Amino acid sequence: MAALTKFQADQKLDLQYPGTIGPKTLAALGIAEPVAESLTPWIALAQRKMGLHEVRDNKALKDFLKSDGHALGDPAKLPWCGDFVETCIAVSLPREPMIDNRYWALNWPKFGVEVSKASPVMGAAER
Known part of the structure; x- marks a missing residue:
């Protein structure tokens, strides 16, 4: 960094x-x-929503976070990073099995399948 x-x-x-x-x-x-079409669907959706601010864009962000049928609450008052990832995945990959307590950002490394450290992919986290 x-x-x-x-x-x-x-x-x-x-x-x-x-x-x-x-x-x-x-x-x-x-x-x-990266061209959006070459990204995983949830990363492409996340990129389209990048720049939304919890205060300045409160209504738009709240509407997006609710677009999967539920939301943690007001992003101006609550940490919303886990909710954002969950919404991107739920909206773009609706059949993907979800993790427990998806609003807690530290649970996201438990999501999906492990990929090789030698060939990581966009959207993957090292475990």
């Missing part, structure tokens, strides 16, 4: 969240962004 932040500063990238990777950093690295 330190090397990434230094690279971004050296490139004088105007970023809202230095130390994260997005379109500006990828372009500076000469890497094309």
Whole structure:
């Protein structure tokens, strides 16, 4: 993360969240962004919702989080990261078996099937 932040500063990238990777950093690295069609459906949906803010975009975010039939509550008052992942998966992969307590972000490493550390895929987390 330190090397990434230094690279971004050296490139004088105007970023809202230095130390994260997005379109500006990828372009500076000469890497094309993944095409949405090549992503897993839930990652593609998550990318389309990126940038929603719990206060500024409260209604739109609440509506999205409820789009799977339920939601944890007001994202301006509650941590909503687990709810966001759950909604993306439930809406785009409705037959996917869900984990218990899906609103707790630390439960998400229990989701899905393990992939090889030698060939990770977009949306996978190391266990």
